[in-house]
Amino acid sequence: MSENAPAPLSGKKTVLGVSGGIASYKSIDLARLLALDGAEVQTVLTESAASFVQPLPFEVLTGQTPIRRMFPLEGGKSTGDMPHISLTEDADLIIIAPATANIIGKFAQGVGDDFLSTLLLSAKPPALVAPAMNPRMWASPALQENVSSLRERGHVVMEPGVGRMARAEEGLGRGRMPEPGDILLAARKILLPDPDLSGMKLVVTAGPTREKWDAVRYLSNRSSGKMGFALAGEAAKRGADAVLVSGPAALADPPGVRVVRVESAAQMYEAVKNEWADAHALVMAAAVADYRPVDPSARKHKKGDATLAVELERTTDILAELSIEKGDRILVGFAAETDEVTERAKEKRERKGLDFIVANRVSGDEDAMGADASRAWIIDSNATEALPVLEKGILAGRILDRLAKMWQNIIT
Template sequence: MEKRNVLLCVSGGIAVFKSAALTSKLVQANYNVKVVMTKSACEFVTPLTFQALSRDYVYTNTFEELERDKIAHIDVADWADVVVVAPATANVIGKLANGIADDMLTTTLLATTVPVYIAPAMNVHMYEHPAVKKNMDTLHAYGYQFIEPNEGYLACGYVGKGRMAEPDDILSVVQRHFTKLENKSWQGKKILVTAGPTQEKIDPVRFYSNRSSGKMGYAIAEEAAERGAEVILITGPTNIKPPHGVTTIPVESASDMYDAVTKHFEGQDIVIKAAAVADYRPKTTFDHKVKKQSGDLTVEMERTLDILKTLGEQRTNQILVGFAAESENIETYAKNKLNNKNLDMIAANSIISPGTGFQSDTNELLLYKRDGQTVHIPMTTKKEAAKKLLDNTLEIYMEKQK
């Protein structure tokens, strides 16, 4: 991929310190970075800091023209491949929504014709104010894209939504933007991914579950979104932050996951079932904590609905990919599942080999395809395994389109 130009527009808020970190991360990721700052932003962090991090001049004054044959705000607007406004204060959002250009930053924003990503940062009450919401809706309608702020402790002392997205998250958005341009074959594809375990309630404090961390499913969803697909991630309880650009639907039980998956199944191009759904659930549940008694306790279990088999029976044109986490006879069990559940491909792995089981950051997969092909993905990170799995899934999809 050729080196791309990122214009970072920094307005005045306490989150400016995060923008300095973002500048460094963008440069380290091999982007050319130019920075435009408002006068208020300079009160928090000096232009010299951004100059040192970006290794380029920092623009702060509309009337300071460094080159006689160029108009600075037009030149820098034309230079950019993408613009990121971070932090975006309520003031800047309001100006942009109403076409006001009274400083270097706002004149540049109105002059650019490339995609603009806005990362709001402000007090929770400001973020929820009707005027601010109206301005954001206006910018949405104009085609601007927003990077949602996080919830948490704010500099003003309040706790709520308004914290600027973390630099790593904004970097991911930028990377995903350019990856979409390079991966046109994924643009517009609708993909549903399931991830994580399910929890089957016994009583208010106990449940039946498994060791799945959700890392593999999340890696697949994130990679698919970075390639430009429209991704729905249906996830059981995990400790993983949902990927940016992915519609995340949290569920708890196998029944919840069944309802969510079947609800969104129609209209998908590709479905990848990476979740470790409980095969059994307690036949009887209790509204109050079951107290300890003398002697043993027996919990009678009943089968849960087989989500993957149901999808295999209901599928029309969807590509359907399953997972088989096994401790023995991996090939036999995986191929039986491939055939019995009417799948296009199944990804099998050992749950007892070092580095490939639940909760690990790495994986080794064997992909068994309906046409008889077998693809080995050697031990690698789950992120890299997700890339190779998606490459093979796209091959199957493209073959079916012929």
């Protein structure tokens, strides 16, 4: 998505059904994400949900008053309206998040005893269901039969996540509501069946590497990983099978992305080589160490008064190695330079046989490393495109626009 592209779900009408459980509060974030993505969102709260969350945040975030009751009629435009029918006729997608065992049961069995369950009686598949409940409830045969029956009818029932349950003493179990970002991705998948990166396995690298010197010390750099994480997250939203190989970075896994965490340049090389075997494209946004200590010690070096020289050796040049097996696959590099930024990046692109390279400055006022925004130049064999300073999520979109164009040429 470029800076001025419409939000992906603009024009799409969604109904967000919220039933009553501890995870109900997370649906506020989902409402926010859907609205940010451009969707119209009509929230429907069950009576139990209203015991867990207030309607106000939904109203503020979506601009529409949540519907709570069947009687007296709410959400109708005139007295003759039957909003439980008109909403399902108009909606492009009905999402139930969190979905309690109760609402799943009513949906599967055709019970309509409140507004949300009555609305679901006329819902066209696929509705998107994000269950959240205690693991024993999730495992119960009745619940599992209801889930199977909904799936057989063409509805999408997401797998709940594994995690710490609401009560700490219950420990880990399957029953957590899928994360709002993952529900948004599932919604996009249903509503936008052919995003421009679908079918592509894309490997993205991110972050610094750490090269061990002794038991407690290492050589590293200031890379935060923000660029690579933004790229992988955006690529997943655009339908790619995105794999992120990241050095140490204090960032959460982006929704829909498989993340492989590594430490050293050697580990990153191994991980990327494995993923590259069946990948269609690789974007190397990581700041991989060029050198590592020759003889790392398992113990901590003692300090002394004399100066200390640490002997360094070259690490494997990952891009150079992988470009040998490039074929007609897409290879994109990054160049982080302090001086002669575009000249050096051009030279690097040619030397490594890259389809294009993204050049950044890593000094002065526009230092890209660790920053949330950066000025970049995208350089291919024909031209250099100078971009303005862009937030890294937007810059990721620009880079993926290029990738998508190449991918569309490959597959058509």
